[in-house]
Amino acid sequence: MTKAAALVKLGQNDSLNFFLTNRIPRRFAGRLVGRISRSENRLVRIAALWAWRGFTTIDLSDAQENRFRSMHDLFTRRLRPGARPIDPDPQALTSPCDAIIGATGTISQGQALQVKGMPYALAELLDDPALAAGLEGGSFVTLRLTSAMYHRFHAPSDCRVTAVRHLFGDCWNVNPPTLRRVGRLFCRNERVVLRTVATQTGRELILVAVAAILVSGIRLGFAELGPLPRGTVRRDLAVDAALEKGEEMGWFEHGSTIVVIAPDRLVLADGLQPGDQVRMGQALLRLPPD
Numbered sequence: 001m002t003k004a005a006a007l008v009k010l011g012q013n014d015s016l017n018f019f020l021t022n023r024i025p026r027r028f029a030g031r032l033v034g035r036i037s038r039s040e041n042r043l044v045r046i047a048a049l050w051a052w053r054g055f056t057t058i059d060l061s062d063a064q065e066n067r068f069r070s071m072h073d074l075f076t077r078r079l080r081p082g083a084r085p086i087d088p089d090p091q092a093l094t095s096p097c098d099a100i101i102g103a104t105g106t107i108s109q110g111q112a113l114q115v116k117g118m119p120y121a122l123a124e125l126l127d128d129p130a131l132a133a134g135l136e137g138g139s140f141v142t143l144r145l146t147s148a149m150y151h152r153f154h155a156p157s158d159c160r161v162t163a164v165r166h167l168f169g170d171c172w173n174v175n176p177p178t179l180r181r182v183g184r185l186f187c188r189n190e191r192v193v194l195r196t197v198a199t200q201t202g203r204e205l206i207l208v209a210v211a212a213i214l215v216s217g218i219r220l221g222f223a224e225l226g227p228l229p230r231g232t233v234r235r236d237l238a239v240d241a242a243l244e245k246g247e248e249m250g251w252f253e254h255g256s257t258i259v260v261i262a263p264d265r266l267v268l269a270d271g272l273q274p275g276d277q278v279r280m281g282q283a284l285l286r287l288p289p290d
Contacts, residue, residue, distance in 0.1 A: 040069045049074065056148040075151050076251050084281040086246035090157075090200055092269060092283035094245065096207060097153040097258055099143035101276050102179075104268060112140040112259070114186055115179045122261070124187040125208060127167055127234060135206075138263040141285065143278070144174060145256055152251040153209065153258060154280050155243040158199040161222065164237040165193040168228050174212045174257045186210050186259060192218050192225065194249065199242075206261040212254060220250040246281050260285070 048071040052058075058074070060066050062083035068074045087094050103113040110132055111119040123132035145151060169190040172178055179185060190211040197204055209218050219225055222241035243249065262285070269283035278284060 045070055052147075056146070058148045062150075072253065075147075075253060077150070078152070079150060084246070084279055086281040087283040089283065091286060093156040093205065093260075093262075093266070093285040094154075095143065095278040095280055095282050095284040096156050096249065096260070097143055097145055097151075098149040098279050099145050099258070099277070101268070101272060101274050101278060102142035102144050102257075104141040104274055105139070106265065107135050107138045107140055107261070110136065112261070114142070114184075115176070118179070118183055120184045120187050124184065125191070125259070126193050126206070127165065128193075131206075135261060135263050137265065138261065139266040139285070140262075141260045141268065143258045143260065145252060145258070147254060150280065151253070152280075153207070153249050155196070155245055155247050155249055156205065156207075156260070156284065157196075158245050159196040159205070159243055160199065161194055161196050161239050161241040161243065161249070163193075163195040164220070164223055164225070164239050166218075166225060166228060166235045166237070167191050167193070168233045169211070171211055171213045174210060186257065190218070190228075192220070192250075196243075204263055207249075208259040208261065209250065209252070210257040210259065211252070212256040217253040218250065218256075219253070221248050222250075225250075 045068075049068070052071060052074075060077075062079050064078040064080045068077070103115055105113060107122065110121055110123060112122055112125075113119050121132070122135055123129040126132055167190065170188045172182055172185055172189055174185065174189070182188070186208070192209045194207040194209065195204065196207065211218050217227075222243070223237050223239050225237070228235055265288060266285040267288045269286045272278065272284070
């Protein structure tokens with residue numbers, strides 16, 4: 001197959017993927033899949049797990065359990081102890097989750113990128129123009145969790161979580177075909193902004209957990225984060241949670257995205273680059289060499 005033919009085929013596949021996962025009633029689909037995923041009926045559970053494994057390959061070799069009461073239990077599974085070693089270097093910020101590295105770079109004119117050529121405003125993502133203004137010249141890295149991956153996310157350093165903001169939004173898919181077609185996608189979707197301060201250095205780090213289509217819930221281990229009340233577009237939670245590096249912060253109820261944002265100029269660790277797959281606890285970001 002020629003390169004041109006391959007690009008045409010990719011475009012056709014992308015268009016089909018986009019149509020199937022977004023040109024449907026997204027909220028209705030999410031509620032329906034949510035009910036199915038939580039069902040502990042034996043026949044429903046077997047059919048749901050069989051159907052899902054037809055779309056993706058799930059590696060359960062590192063799971064704490066290998067038998068699940070429901071598809072939801074599979075999505076939110078825990079790891080067996082020691083399955084994700086945590087990089088001990090205090091200068092390294094570790095990946096909060098298993099993920100594929102997406103867009104990364106320097107924050108310029110208040111903007112980050114969801115993909116090349118598609119910027120979005122951090123003020124809109126965070127719903128905080130003052131906070132966004134203080135991030136100019138800092139760094140961002142996008143981490144995309146696929147549906148087959150481990151869905152829990154963890155502290156990238158010893159830190160305190162100082163604020164949580166839960167923002168109402170849509171539930172677009174966050175896969176590459178959609179990211180290339182829907183501008184400002186992360187700003188459109190439901191999301192949770194976690195502000196943290198590193199215990200040892202005092203540096204701030206912001207994690208933005210972005211929900212996605214199908215069972216789009218986000219949950220936190222240190223604070224109650226139920227669905228937003230009807231008509232509510234934003235909810236701020238007063239928190240002061242101390243977490244150790246690698247300690248669980250929360251989980252997605254389906255594959256999604258975390259945007260890591262720092263006011264400092266940071267670089268990807270150990271030769272990492274966009275498209276690479278990282279695991280929770282692996283060094284992700286470091287200060288650049290002097």
